[in-house]
Amino acid sequence: MKEKGLSVKSVVAIGIGTAIYVILARFTSIPTGIPNTNIEIVYPFLALLATIYGPVVGFSAGLIGHALTDFLMYGQTWWSWVIATAILGLIIGLYGLRLDLENGEFTTKQMVGFNLVQIIANVVSWGILAPLGDILIYSEPANKVFLQGIVAAITNSLSILILGTILLKAYAASKVKKGSLHKD
Amino acid sequence: MNEDKVLGFQPGTGFIYELNATTKLIFLLLVSVACMVTYDTRFLAAICLLSVFCLKLSGIKWRQVSFVVKLILVFALLNLITVYLFQPSYGQNLYGSKNVIVNAGYFTLTQEELFYLFNLVLKYICSIPLLLLFLLTTNPSQFASSLNKIGVSYKIAYAVALALRYIPTIQNDYWSISVAQQARGNELSKKASLSKRIKGTLNIVKPLIFSSLTRIDTISTAMQLRRFGSKKKRTWYVYQPFKLPDYLVSLLALLLVAAVVWLWQINQGRFFNPFK
Numbered sequence: 001m002k003e004k005g006l007s008v009k010s011v012v013a014i015g016i017g018t019a020i021y022v023i024l025a026r027f028t029s030i031p032t033g034i035p036n037t038n039i040e041i042v043y044p045f046l047a048l049l050a051t052i053y054g055p056v057v058g059f060s061a062g063l064i065g066h067a068l069t070d071f072l073m074y075g076q077t078w079w080s081w082v083i084a085t086a087i088l089g090l091i092i093g094l095y096g097l098r099l100d101l102e103n104g105e106f107t108t109k110q111m112v113g114f115n116l117v118q119i120i121a122n123v124v125s126w127g128i129l130a131p132l133g134d135i136l137i138y139s140e141p142a143n144k145v146f147l148q149g150i151v152a153a154i155t156n157s158l159s160i161l162i163l164g165t166i167l168l169k170a171y172a173a174s175k176v177k178k179g180s181l182h183k184d
Numbered sequence: 185m186n187e188d189k190v191l192g193f194q195p196g197t198g199f200i201y202e203l204n205a206t207t208k209l210i211f212l213l214l215v216s217v218a219c220m221v222t223y224d225t226r227f228l229a230a231i232c233l234l235s236v237f238c239l240k241l242s243g244i245k246w247r248q249v250s251f252v253v254k255l256i257l258v259f260a261l262l263n264l265i266t267v268y269l270f271q272p273s274y275g276q277n278l279y280g281s282k283n284v285i286v287n288a289g290y291f292t293l294t295q296e297e298l299f300y301l302f303n304l305v306l307k308y309i310c311s312i313p314l315l316l317l318f319l320l321t322t323n324p325s326q327f328a329s330s331l332n333k334i335g336v337s338y339k340i341a342y343a344v345a346l347a348l349r350y351i352p353t354i355q356n357d358y359w360s361i362s363v364a365q366q367a368r369g370n371e372l373s374k375k376a377s378l379s380k381r382i383k384g385t386l387n388i389v390k391p392l393i394f395s396s397l398t399r400i401d402t403i404s405t406a407m408q409l410r411r412f413g414s415k416k417k418r419t420w421y422v423y424q425p426f427k428l429p430d431y432l433v434s435l436l437a438l439l440l441v442a443a444v445v446w447l448w449q450i451n452q453g454r455f456f457n458p459f460k
Contacts, residue, residue, distance in 0.1 A: 019396075
C-alpha cells in the first residue's frame with residue numbers, strides 16, 4: 001500500500017527520534033577540558049537517525065529536538081542554531097538515501113563517503129548558517145558567533161567521524177545481510 | 185529516585201491546567217516571539233513579572249523545576265560573560281553613546297554595555313517560566329490536537345506529541361541503563377580519563393538508541409494496524425472547545441504582540457534607548 005505524504009514509520013521516527021535527541025542532548029555531553037567545547041553524542045545519533053529514515057526525518061527530528069532541548073536547557077531557543085541542526089540532518093539524510101543500512105551493508109567506501117558528506121554538512125551548518133542567523137536575528141557580535149560556529153563545526157564533525165561511524169557500523173552489524181540465508 | 189527530574193506532564197488542577205492547550209500554545213509562541221524580537225526593557229520587565237506570577241499561580245513545586253532552573257542559570261551566566269568578553273564595546277555601539285563606569289582599556293565597562301546585558305538577563309527570565317508551565321501542565325495528546333487546530337498537519341502534530349509522551353520514558357530508560365552500567369564498574373565521573381568516559385557513554389547510549397529504534401518499529405506497526413494516516417483529517421478524543429478564559433488569554437497574547445509593534449515605532453527599532 002503506497003501512502004501519501006509522511007509514512008507512519010516516519011511520523012513515529014520523528015517522534016521517538018526527537019525524544020531520544022532531547023535526552024541525549026541533556027545528559028550525554030562529555031566535556032573535553034576546553035571551556036565550552038563538549039563532545040556531543042547527539043549529533044552522531046542524529047546522523048544515524050537521518051541515514052536510516054531519510055532526510056525528512058533527519059530534518060524534522062533535528063528541528064523539533066533542538067528547539068525543545070534549547071528551550072529546556074537554556075530557556076530560550078536560538079532558532080539560527082536550530083535551523084542549522086535541521087539542515088545537518090537533512091544533508092546527511094539525503095546521503096543516507098544512497099546507503100542500505102537496513103540490509104546490513106556499510107562498506108569502507110560508504111564509510112568514507114558518509115564522513116565526507118557529514119564534514120561538509122557540519123561546515124555549512126555551523127560555520128555558515130548558524131553564525132549568519134545569529135547576526136541577523138539576535139544581533140550578537142560577529143566575531144563571537146563565528147568563533148563559536150567554527151569550534152562547533154570542528155567538534156561536531158569529529159564526534160560524528162568517530163562515534164557516528166561506530167554507531168552506523170554497529171547498526172548495520174545488527175541487521176541481517178541481504179542474501180545471507182542459503183538453502184542447503 | 186530521579187522521578188522529580190523528569191520533565192513531563194503531571195496531572196493537576198487549577199486555572200492553568202484547565203486552559204485549552206491551544207490557548208497555552210498560542211500564548212507561549214506569541215509571547216516568546218515578542219520577547220525575542222524586542223529589546224524594550226519596560227516590556228521585558230513586565231513579561232517577567234507576568235510569567236513568574238503565572239508560575240506561582242499554577243502551584244508547581246520548586247523541586248519539580250529546580251534542576252532545570254539551575255542549569256539554565258549557569259548557562260545564562262556563561263553566555264553573558266562570553267558576550268561581554270568578546271565585545272565589551274557592543275553596548276555603546278548599539279545605543280550610540282558612552283558613559284564609562286570602569287575604565288580598563290579593552291574591558292572598559294560602560295553603562296550601555298551593562299544595560300544591554302541586563303536586557304539579555306530579562307529575556308531569559310521572560311520565557312523560561314512560560315515554557316516550564318506549558319510542559320508541566322499540558323497533556324501531550326491535547327497538545328497534538330491543539331497543534332492540529334492551529335493548522336499544523338496532524339501527522340507532524342502526532343510526531344511532536346509522541347516526542348513529549350516518550351521523553352519521560354526514554355529518560356527512565358537512560359537512568360536504568362546508566363545505573364546498570366555503573367554497577368558493572370563503568371566509570372563516568374570526572375575521575376575517569378576522556379577516552380574512558382567516551383567509551384562509558386557509548387556503553388549507555390548504544391543500548392538506549394538500539395532499543396528505542398526497535399520501539400519505533402513496534403509503535404509504527406501498532407499505528408498502522410489502527411489505520412493511522414489513511415485519511416486526510418482526523419478528530420481528537422481529547423479535544424476541548426474554547427471557553428471564555430481561553431478567548432481572554434488569547435486576546436492578551438495578541439495585545440502583547442501589538443504592544444511590541446507599538447513600542448517598535450516609539451523606539452524606532454528593537455532597542456529602548458534611555459541614553460538619548
